Amino acid sequence: MLEVNSISKKFDNFQAVKNVSFKAKQGEVLGFLGPNGAGKSTTMKMITGFLDSSGGDARICGHSISLEPLEAQRNLGYVPENAPLYEEMYVREFLEFVAKMREVKNEKIEERINQVIRMCSLEAVEFQKLETLSKGYKRRVSLAQALIHDPKVLILDEPTDGLDPNQKHDVRALIKKLARDKCILISTHILEEVEEVCDRCIIIGEGEKLFEGSPEELKSKSNKGRIQDVFRAITTGQKLQGVTL
Amino acid sequence: MMSKATKHLFFKEFSSYFKTPLGYVFLVIFLFGIGYLTFEPGRGSFFYMREASMASFFRYIPWMFLFLIPAVSMRLWSEERKSGTIELLLTMPVTVKEAVIAKFLASWAFLGVALAGTLPMIITVIYLGNPDLGVIVLGYIASFLMAGALLAVGGFFSALTKNQVISFILTVCTSFLLIMAGSPPILEFISAFSPRYFVDLFEALSVLNHFEAIERGVFSLSNLWFFGVMITCWLYGNIILVNENKAN
Numbered sequence: 351m352l353e354v355n356s357i358s359k360k361f362d363n364f365q366a367v368k369n370v371s372f373k374a375k376q377g378e379v380l381g382f383l384g385p386n387g388a389g390k391s392t393t394m395k396m397i398t399g400f401l402d403s404s405g406g407d408a409r410i411c412g413h414s415i416s417l418e419p420l421e422a423q424r425n426l427g428y429v430p431e432n433a434p435l436y437e438e439m440y441v442r443e444f445l446e447f448v449a450k451m452r453e454v455k456n457e458k459i460e461e462r463i464n465q466v467i468r469m470c471s472l473e474a475v476e477f478q479k480l481e482t483l484s485k486g487y488k489r490r491v492s493l494a495q496a497l498i499h500d501p502k503v504l505i506l507d508e509p510t511d512g513l514d515p516n517q518k519h520d521v522r523a524l525i526k527k528l529a530r531d532k533c534i535l536i537s538t539h540i541l542e543e544v545e546e547v548c549d550r551c552i553i554i555g556e557g558e559k560l561f562e563g564s565p566e567e568l569k570s571k572s573n574k575g576r577i578q579d580v581f582r583a584i585t586t587g588q589k590l591q592g593v594t595l
Numbered sequence: 596m597m598s599k600a601t602k603h604l605f606f607k608e609f610s611s612y613f614k615t616p617l618g619y620v621f622l623v624i625f626l627f628g629i630g631y632l633t634f635e636p637g638r639g640s641f642f643y644m645r646e647a648s649m650a651s652f653f654r655y656i657p658w659m660f661l662f663l664i665p666a667v668s669m670r671l672w673s674e675e676r677k678s679g680t681i682e683l684l685l686t687m688p689v690t691v692k693e694a695v696i697a698k699f700l701a702s703w704a705f706l707g708v709a710l711a712g713t714l715p716m717i718i719t720v721i722y723l724g725n726p727d728l729g730v731i732v733l734g735y736i737a738s739f740l741m742a743g744a745l746l747a748v749g750g751f752f753s754a755l756t757k758n759q760v761i762s763f764i765l766t767v768c769t770s771f772l773l774i775m776a777g778s779p780p781i782l783e784f785i786s787a788f789s790p791r792y793f794v795d796l797f798e799a800l801s802v803l804n805h806f807e808a809i810e811r812g813v814f815s816l817s818n819l820w821f822f823g824v825m826i827t828c829w830l831y832g833n834i835i836l837v838n839e840n841k842a843n
Contacts (some may be wrong), residue, residue, distance in 0.1 A: 395682070395842070398686040399685075399686060400682055400685050400686050400841065400842070401841075401842050420688040420689075420690070423686060423687065423688045424688050426686075428682075428683075428686045430679060430682040430683060430686075431679075432679060434678050434679030434680045434682060434683055435680065435683070436607075436611075436680055437678070438611055438614045438615050439607075439611075439614070447603065447607050448687070450599075450603040451600055451603050451604065451687045451688070451689065452687060452688070453599070453688065495683070
């Protein structure tokens with residue numbers, strides 16, 4: 351469903367992403383891990399078609415993002431980092447705008463808006479202006495807009511960043527629920543999130559893929575079962591006591 | 596033919612002018628300013644001329660546009676880039692070209708609303724005398740075309756920088772140059788160090804000359820062509836800049 355083949359990105363002399371490849375299928379939540387500046391967001395932006403890649407390609411439901419961008423984009427929902435929104439709009443109005451842009455049929459728009467409002471628990475704020483919402487609600491509106499057209503592939507760039515523990519729990523519960531019939535790529539640097547929601551994870555550092563496997567495999571590399579030690583050992587290249595790579 | 600995405604984005608952008616104070620502030624300043632300049636009791640004013648025409652109104656339109664159009668265009672792309680919503684917009688099934696055109700048309704339509712707000716002046720002129728309505732209609736067409744050309748310039752600079760103030764200043768400077776390109780002091784200055792054909796080319800680029808030609812009632816294809824080419828070229832530059840700068 352989501353296939354990334356040797357994707358690379360070069361900004362002038364800086365190689366931000368180097369030949370990253372992976373696949374994810376329906377019903378799978380793939381965690382995308384890495385320290386800040388590792389190239390997670392850049393890779394995601396290339397998969398969504400926002401950035402052109404310098405090499406390689408991504409295919410969404412069989413459509414190449416570089417050759418058939420509009421067709422590929424029709425099949426994906428995207429929550430960008432920091433959840434940017436058109437602040438002057440109202441929640442329902444914004445969702446309606448996204449639904450129209452996402453080519454949801456006119457007779458279905460109302461129904462879809464009501465569904466995503468329920469799914470993302472936005473009932474309390476549905477008639478409010480986006481600029482008046484708290485950070486937690488803004489994240490949920492951003493998630494709602496990504497779901498409005500019921501896409502097959504979801505790309506979530508740090509969807510729980512800055513949320514309180516209760517809100518994090520709600521968003522993770524929603525991701526798990528959605529994962530049944532979608533393919534989800536989620537970037538995060540919260541390691542507990544990986545254990546909780548991801549079936550598989552990829553670690554990248556300095557633009558390169560350093561690890562691919564299940565959270566259990568990652569955990570098993572530490573004799574104390576400390577996933578953060580393994581993450582540090584992989585991304586910094588340091589030898590840590592009790593970690594065997 | 597507009598695509599559906601262009602149409603939806605156009606309506607969203609157009610209505611956004613009426614959701615923030617910017618749209619209303621613009622309309623009030625524009626209508627008050629042009630009304631005052633047209634009827635102010637100085638030389639060349641409406642009452643001094645003692646004729647039923649809108650010549651004094653159209654004389655001041657370019658100068659009102661010089662400062663007010665950059666205020667409308669400065670947010671077109673700068674704000675999208677600064678707030679990050681450009682990422683949201685350009686990952687929807689819409690091309691950069693469609694997005695640029697939709698935003699430009701929405702701002703142009705807003706300027707159309709502003710111009711429509713001056714219609715009571717036509718009623719005043721008709722009430723007071725017997726004006727040549729053809730010339731007035733052409734004057735409005737010329738004003739609308741000039742607004743489009745200056746908006747396209749503004750859209751270009753808005754895509755150049757995230758900073759709205761810089762975008763505003765660059766648009767004012769470029770618009771001033773384009774308006775004044777055919778004026779004698781500027782042509783004299785250029786002819787001091789440039790060959791004749793360059794001076795002619797510069798004169799041909801003058802927005803004011805083409806505006807005044809239509810406003811006087813001479814509606815030729817070359818004038819229409821000038822504004823069409825002007826808008827197309829600046830919009831093309833706008834598309835290139837959005838593609839180049841979207842990730843920065």
